[in-house]
Amino acid sequence: MLTPFTANQNSVQIGYVPLLDCAPLIVAQEAGFFAAEGLHVSLQRESNWASIRDKLSLGILDAAHILAPMVLASQLAPANNDHAKTFKTALAMGYNGNAITLSSQIYNQLAVPDNTFPTIAAALKTHLSLTNETLTVGTVHPHSMHTYLLHQFLNRAGIDMARVAIKVIPPVNMVEAMHQGEVDLYCVGEPWNTAAQIAQAGRIICYGSELWAHAPEKVLGVNQGFAQTRPEIHEKMLAAIVRACQWLECADHIAQSALWLAEPEYLDCSSDLLIQAMLGQWHTERPGSHQRKVFFSEQANAPWPAHAQWILQAMQAYNQIDTRKLSVSLDALYDWQTYQRVMTRLDLPVVEREHFPGLLPAIARPVGPG
Amino acid sequence: MNILLIDQIANRAKPLEAALTALGHQVVVRPSGKYTIYHMVETFQPDVVIVDADSPDRDTLEDVSATSDRYPRPIIFFATDEDDQVIRQSIQAGVSAYIVDGLQPSRVKTLLNVAISRFEEHQRLKGELLKTQNELSDRKIMDKAKGLLMKHKQCDEEAAFSAMRKMAMNKNVKLAEIAQDVIDLFS
Numbered sequence: 305m306l307t308p309f310t311a312n313q314n315s316v317q318i319g320y321v322p323l324l325d326c327a328p329l330i331v332a333q334e335a336g337f338f339a340a341e342g343l344h345v346s347l348q349r350e351s352n353w354a355s356i357r358d359k360l361s362l363g364i365l366d367a368a369h370i371l372a373p374m375v376l377a378s379q380l381a382p383a384n385n386d387h388a389k390t391f392k393t394a395l396a397m398g399y400n401g402n403a404i405t406l407s408s409q410i411y412n413q414l415a416v417p418d419n420t421f422p423t424i425a426a427a428l429k430t431h432l433s434l435t436n437e438t439l440t441v442g443t444v445h446p447h448s449m450h451t452y453l454l455h456q457f458l459n460r461a462g463i464d465m466a467r468v469a470i471k472v473i474p475p476v477n478m479v480e481a482m483h484q485g486e487v488d489l490y491c492v493g494e495p496w497n498t499a500a501q502i503a504q505a506g507r508i509i510c511y512g513s514e515l516w517a518h519a520p521e522k523v524l525g526v527n528q529g530f531a532q533t534r535p536e537i538h539e540k541m542l543a544a545i546v547r548a549c550q551w552l553e554c555a556d557h558i559a560q561s562a563l564w565l566a567e568p569e570y571l572d573c574s575s576d577l578l579i580q581a582m583l584g585q586w587h588t589e590r591p592g593s594h595q596r597k598v599f600f601s602e603q604a605n606a607p608w609p610a611h612a613q614w615i616l617q618a619m620q621a622y623n624q625i626d627t628r629k630l631s632v633s634l635d636a637l638y639d640w641q642t643y644q645r646v647m648t649r650l651d652l653p654v655v656e657r658e659h660f661p662g663l664l665p666a667i668a669r670p671v672g673p674g
Numbered sequence: 675m676n677i678l679l680i681d682q683i684a685n686r687a688k689p690l691e692a693a694l695t696a697l698g699h700q701v702v703v704r705p706s707g708k709y710t711i712y713h714m715v716e717t718f719q720p721d722v723v724i725v726d727a728d729s730p731d732r733d734t735l736e737d738v739s740a741t742s743d744r745y746p747r748p749i750i751f752f753a754t755d756e757d758d759q760v761i762r763q764s765i766q767a768g769v770s771a772y773i774v775d776g777l778q779p780s781r782v783k784t785l786l787n788v789a790i791s792r793f794e795e796h797q798r799l800k801g802e803l804l805k806t807q808n809e810l811s812d813r814k815i816m817d818k819a820k821g822l823l824m825k826h827k828q829c830d831e832e833a834a835f836s837a838m839r840k841m842a843m844n845k846n847v848k849l850a851e852i853a854q855d856v857i858d859l860f861s
Contacts, residue, residue, distance in 0.1 A: 352732040358750050358765055362758075381751040445733045446740045471712065472737035474730030624740060 315344040316541055319356050319368035322349055322571045323475065324494040324581055325401045325522050326369045327561055328599060332548035334564045340547075341540040349570070352474065353445045356525075360391045363527045366534075367541060369397060370525040373615045375637055377447035380625045389632070392531065393523040394642035395542045396611075398549065398604045400519050401597035402450055402512035403497040404457055406489045407482050411507045424509045425461035432467055439463070442473040442481065442490030447625075449512075449521050450491040452618045456515045457491070459668030482506050493521070494581035494596060495573065502577065513595050518602065518662040520611040531639075542646040549600040558582045605647075607638040608660040614667070621667045675777075677785065678720035680704045680711070680729060683796065690724075690792040694785065712738055715745055722746060722782055723772040724789050727765060739772055746772035753779045760786055767793040812850040819853035822860040 316338075320326035329347060332338045338345040348365065350356050357374055359365040375393050406428070414427040432439060441458070443450040451470065458468060473481050478496045481487045483505040491512075500506035512519055524545060531538050551557055558579060566575035581596070598604045612634050616627040640657050647654045677699050681687040687703050694701045702718050704711065711734045715723070723746045725732055739747045749771040753761050757779045764771065767790045773782055816838075823834035842852045 351728045351730050354732040354736050354748065355727050355770070358727070358748070358770065361750055362762055362765060364762070364765060381748075446737045472734045474733060476730055 312344060314342055314537065315346065316366045316537060317346050317348060317364070318541075319348045319350050319359060319365040321351070321353065321356065321369060321475075323496075324565070324571075324578065325397060325597060326570075327552055327565055328397055328545050328548040329369060330564055330570050331552055331561055332544045335548065335551060337544035337547045337551075338541070341544045343537065343540055343544065345541070347570075353448075357391075360525050360527055361389075363390070363529050365527065366530040367524055367526045367538075369522050371445055371448045372396070372520045372523045372611065373447040373449065373452075373619065374445070375523060375525055376612060376615055376627075376630075377619070377625060379632060379637065380619070380627060380629055390528045391525045392528060392637045392639055393525050393607050394531075394538070394639035395524045395545060395646070396520060396605050396607055397522040397524055397545070398600070399521065399598040399602070400512045400516075400595065401493050401521050402453060402491055402519075403494070403508045403596065404454070404489065404491045404510040404512075405482070405497045405500045405506040406509045407485070407487070407506050408504055409485065410488055411509070419509070421460075421510055421514055425457075429462050432463060439468045440486065440488050441468055441470045442478060442487040442492070443470055444475055444492055445472060447619070449519055449615075450493075451622070452615070453512050453515050453519065454491045455618070455622060455670070456665060456668045457510055459671055460515070462671055465670035479503055479505050495571075495577050498581040499577060502580075511596060516662075516665050518598075518604075518660065520608070520615070523607065531642075535642075539642065539646050539649065542642070543650055546600075546605050546646060546650060546652070549605055552599040553601060602661045603655060605643070606655075606657075606660070607640060607643055609634055609638055609640065609657055610660050610664060612638045614664050617667050621669065675699050675721040675785075676719060677701045678704065678714060678718055678723045680723065680725040680731060680735070682726060682729060686726075686792060686796040690789055693788050693792065694724075697784065697788070699785075711735055719744070720746060721774050721777055722785060724785065725770050725772070727768045727770040732770065735772060743775060746774050749773050749779055749782065752777075756780070757783070760790075764790050767797075769793050812853075815850055815853045815857065819856040822856055826860055 318329055320329050333345055333347055353371055353374060356368045356370050357378060360368050360370065361378065375391065378391065379389055410431065414424065414431055416423050416427050441454055443454055454470065458465065471487065473487060473490065475492050475496050478490055478492050479500045482490065482500055483503065497508045501508060526538060552561060562575040562578035562582060565571045565578050566573055616630070619625045620627045644654050677694055679687055679691055679701055691701050691703050702714070704714055711731060715738045723735060725735060739745050749761065752773060760783050764786050769786065769789045771782060771786060773779065819838060820831060820834045823829065823837060824831060838849060838852050838856065842849045
């Protein structure tokens, strides 16, 4: 169902990057959750995260699907000013969803007896010790969970960071870059890992959830001016998105959501590819029960303060930004009160803000030679 | 200033390159297809990068700017209230810019305005092209519908045309839509 867009006081502009994890926005639109809240939402597809940040900062977009670390990074930008400070979040869009894919060329050389993390990690380390080549590693943005998960992965595999070059490659170009031998290993959201397997360019060797079972990923960023002047619309929008997240966790809804997402105006890809990428939530080809994406359960929509703290520590550890310069409180950026009101309004349980599920992984420090 | 221009649309990049060069700047246009942004920024050392806001390569540029203090950073981080208008305009036109630390955004305004006008001009031409294409295809549909009506209703061209025009007026829709209905009905 398409809601015709008319500019009125209930109209909202929401941006997204065409990835599987923008699904809650598309479902909220197509299944009518936005309309049920009386909202007229215009979804705007963007090609990159930088563009989302700029438009969110200036209020050209009211809200957007955005990398969780970007909310914090924008506050800490060098020579920052009011423009960069004008967005926050009151809602996470789920846990995980990323995977690490190794190029088939290297994977085949490893000749591993099984596909478990310790086996592959040890084989990769040995492989590197036999060559002088740099391992080119792809991520999607410097300030992304993808970058931090890669650090966790390389650390756990015992790989010397001096042998690694991390590069940002747009997700749409990842598979091709791997095919061309321009990147050896990458961390990206779906469907770009499944797509590499189908194209036989790469093999998924680790799910993000194996590194951190409840890792933050995307959040819904909102322009501060929008949140201040239209609090009621903000909460209605969040309520609709939470409903969409809940809807998405039902296995019976995979095919329908894949069909919606595959539409030319959204992800513009094959619905088969999306179904395969989503089925990983219920069936996995890897030992153990590793979920690819969690949209709703275990308070997956909570803006956990502990997650924000962890991200700040990671930024500091990898010398990205001096996080000691953060001048606003985390409460203002990770708005728990609004989240709590939305959950209460939907009759959904809210736990204490300290009670995030699982454990926070220790921040991986770069491994030296040896 | 050294300006790096990143735009996949060659017939937009070329005139912009010429205009910026005419202002006395050193301009390098990034060739398409290769992941060479890291290398280009390192060797050319641009003061300003002007990039198509819709280019997926922008996030690579974000990484480059995070690598070293010497490299250009998103202009949005430096802009003050007085720059608001030109930045907003540029983003709406699809132009984004990165500038080196220490360079005042006001000094980049001229460049941005040149880029904005080129992007808007391209947008206008694209719109016109689309309109012409639509008109052409409308005409083809009309001709086909007229032919079908003449055959099935055994009337002349003028009668076929006035029948369709009457239907369009009665239903208050475009003539091309009626023509499409006629085609759907008879073929």
